[in-house]
Amino acid sequence: MSTAIASISVIIPNYNYGAFVGLAIDSALALDWPQVEVIVVDDGSTDDSRTVIARYADRVVTIHQENAGQAAACAAGFARARGEVVIFLDSDDLLHPSLAREIAEVWRPGVSKVQFQMKTIDEAGADLGTVFPQYPRCPSAEDIRRWVMRTSAYPTPPGSGNAYSRDLLAQVFPLDGLSKIADSYFLAAAPFLGDVITVPKPLVSYRVHGRNDGAFSRLDVQRFAREVARSMQRFTYAQRVAAKAGFNLPDAARERSLATLPYRVASFRLDRARHPMPRDGVRAILFDTLQAAASAQGVPWRSRLTLLAWTVLVLAAPGPLSEKLVLWRFAPTTRPAFLRQLLCRLRIVGSSRT
Numbered sequence: 001m002s003t004a005i006a007s008i009s010v011i012i013p014n015y016n017y018g019a020f021v022g023l024a025i026d027s028a029l030a031l032d033w034p035q036v037e038v039i040v041v042d043d044g045s046t047d048d049s050r051t052v053i054a055r056y057a058d059r060v061v062t063i064h065q066e067n068a069g070q071a072a073a074c075a076a077g078f079a080r081a082r083g084e085v086v087i088f089l090d091s092d093d094l095l096h097p098s099l100a101r102e103i104a105e106v107w108r109p110g111v112s113k114v115q116f117q118m119k120t121i122d123e124a125g126a127d128l129g130t131v132f133p134q135y136p137r138c139p140s141a142e143d144i145r146r147w148v149m150r151t152s153a154y155p156t157p158p159g160s161g162n163a164y165s166r167d168l169l170a171q172v173f174p175l176d177g178l179s180k181i182a183d184s185y186f187l188a189a190a191p192f193l194g195d196v197i198t199v200p201k202p203l204v205s206y207r208v209h210g211r212n213d214g215a216f217s218r219l220d221v222q223r224f225a226r227e228v229a230r231s232m233q234r235f236t237y238a239q240r241v242a243a244k245a246g247f248n249l250p251d252a253a254r255e256r257s258l259a260t261l262p263y264r265v266a267s268f269r270l271d272r273a274r275h276p277m278p279r280d281g282v283r284a285i286l287f288d289t290l291q292a293a294a295s296a297q298g299v300p301w302r303s304r305l306t307l308l309a310w311t312v313l314v315l316a317a318p319g320p321l322s323e324k325l326v327l328w329r330f331a332p333t334t335r336p337a338f339l340r341q342l343l344c345r346l347r348i349v350g351s352s353r354t
Helices: 021-029 049-054 070-080 098-108 141-151 168-174 185-191 222-244 250-254 260-268 282-293 301-316 319-330 337-346
Strands: 006-013 037-042 061-065 084-088 111-121 127-132 162-165 195-207
Touching: 006 021, 006 070, 021 037, 021 049, 037 049, 037 070, 049 061, 061 070, 070 084, 084 168, 098 111, 111 168, 141 195, 141 250, 162 168, 162 185, 168 185, 185 222, 195 282, 222 250, 222 260, 250 282, 260 282, 260 301, 260 319, 282 301, 301 319
Parallel strands: 006 037, 006 084, 037 061, 111 195
Antiparallel strands: 084 162, 111 127, 111 162
């Protein structure tokens, strides 16, 4: 039984995305819901962002601050927000007008967040032909909590693909400085502080343009080590939240995450000097990949087998070929359009990030 929600707050943290932030604001204002509050937090932009945002002065709440990072911008926005449900919309992404009503259809007491699928678009807004996350079936809140307890992972979109309960966010804020990426806190805490509800519809457009933090359009080997380090920080935070909520999240769960393993493989293979797991080795990675592939985690079996095969190839291939395999995995814009569409239909891959 769904419970109607009254108000929704859309918080848009922005830094130097003047080319996109106006479109993001338009999509938030276009939500088909009677009470939508839009808050734009400009995090010290040096481009024309503030000029663009000023055009909406009579329709949005605007906060200007010195550059302090995404987490600080989200915190500033939440301090002003009054909605029962809060969406943190990346300023280069877009919301579908029906998203608010889809949230209301499934909302009920005890929900920590509602998550949606996202479709990828390019810099100009053209559809790239992929939708993520992919689900063999729509997971229940109980499925997600079980997967997290075993592997620390569950199929989730990044920031804009989630709508959080005010109660969840009140328990997470103030952020402790562990990460400058607010998603790290919200996504890790949600399964332990309530029910995660999945809506298997692409209701958010995720823009891939080479400058966004979550997407790859070229090979940047240093990013893999940063992503692994971030996942380790997120796991530490999740353990702390889980313990407070009465759950025991075992250390072994960290190595079984299908979400982290591709970054771990790429970091170890291409940038071993910066790899944040210095005791890692080929055998350890292969063993953990086998363990992860044997656990559903809400990931289709084709994707798990593909990840296993990809891992073996990346670890065994000579340097140049290994780099190409990594780029193919992380940069959907480098794949031919027909291949992107085929892989999406087969549910083998779905996103430029995991």
